[in-house]
Amino acid sequence: MSITRIVVPTEVKAGAIVEIKTLIRHEMETGHRRDNFGKPIPRDIIHSFVVTYSGEEIFRAELFPGVAANPYFAFTTIATGTGELVFTWTDDTGRQTVEKRMLKVV
Amino acid sequence: MIGDRRMSAAGSSSGPTRREALAGAVAITLMPRAALADDAADVRAAIQRITGGARLTPGRVKVEMPPLAENGNSVTMTVSVDSPMTASDRVTSIHVVSEKNPIADVVKFHLAPRAGRARVSTSIRLATTQTITAIAAMSDGSFWSGTAEVIVTLAACTEAG
Numbered sequence: 636m637s638i639t640r641i642v643v644p645t646e647v648k649a650g651a652i653v654e655i656k657t658l659i660r661h662e663m664e665t666g667h668r669r670d671n672f673g674k675p676i677p678r679d680i681i682h683s684f685v686v687t688y689s690g691e692e693i694f695r696a697e698l699f700p701g702v703a704a705n706p707y708f709a710f711t712t713i714a715t716g717t718g719e720l721v722f723t724w725t726d727d728t729g730r731q732t733v734e735k736r737m738l739k740v741v
Numbered sequence: 742m743i744g745d746r747r748m749s750a751a752g753s754s755s756g757p758t759r760r761e762a763l764a765g766a767v768a769i770t771l772m773p774r775a776a777l778a779d780d781a782a783d784v785r786a787a788i789q790r791i792t793g794g795a796r797l798t799p800g801r802v803k804v805e806m807p808p809l810a811e812n813g814n815s816v817t818m819t820v821s822v823d824s825p826m827t828a829s830d831r832v833t834s835i836h837v838v839s840e841k842n843p844i845a846d847v848v849k850f851h852l853a854p855r856a857g858r859a860r861v862s863t864s865i866r867l868a869t870t871q872t873i874t875a876i877a878a879m880s881d882g883s884f885w886s887g888t889a890e891v892i893v894t895l896a897a898c899t900e901a902g
Contacts (some may be wrong), residue, residue, distance in 0.1 A: 712856055713855045
């Protein structure tokens with residue numbers, strides 16, 4: 636279970652531009668490093684981050700090893716109506732972390 | 742390993758003799774020439790992949806990064822693009838390209854028609870002092886770019902220990 640932190644406003648007006656901030660704990664092992672015995676450390680990064688809002692994709696990122704450990708993203712979306720935000724991170728081992736938040740539009 | 746291209750000479754000197762130190766210094770001054778050529782080719786190839794050969798115009802893209810980063814392991818970056826962000830005239834994706842990291846591609850963002858604003862933030866790794874380029878792909882098929890130069894005093898650590 637990965638540790639994530641997501642900031643979504645609790646209540647927004649319809650039509651407002653909402654800023655969403657996300658963070659997930661992950662080493663983002665680049666695959667360029669070697670261990671103390673000179674053995675290459677295999678790459679393990681989160682390569683994909685997808686956000687949907689009421690089932691529709693609103694933001695997607697493709698990550699490479701150049702993204703810092705504990706990937707952080709801030710982005711915006713227009714509040715169209717009360718709906719569920721679903722955040723999905725996928726890493727090289729195939730592990731998926733899924734988080735959900737309600738965006739309440741008044 | 743980032744050291745492959747630039748820092749191997751310096752990395753091997755644990756308690757160097759005068760001769761080794763000199764050799765290292767010479768290697769360091771000689772290496773960037775070849776490395777620069779490689780890097781430029783990498784960046785060109787990455788940009789070619791993004792634009793598909795279409796014209797890339799400087800402008801409309803603002804890359805905000807600290808001018809001086811003490812630690813290359815995590816440097817904050819905000820990319821904003823001058824765009825009305827309407828359904829018919831908007832930014833569809835933003836690509837971040839590094840000049841001197843081992844891999845030119847850093848991150849790609851895909852924005853939805855409902856994004857509202859073309860502005861994204863993240864944190865990236867910087868192997869060394871370099872220029873970061875962000876390329877915005879517009880819904881009309883045009884490509885725009887902006888850059889930020891960051892001086893890195895401690896490079897992103899790619900060696901273990």
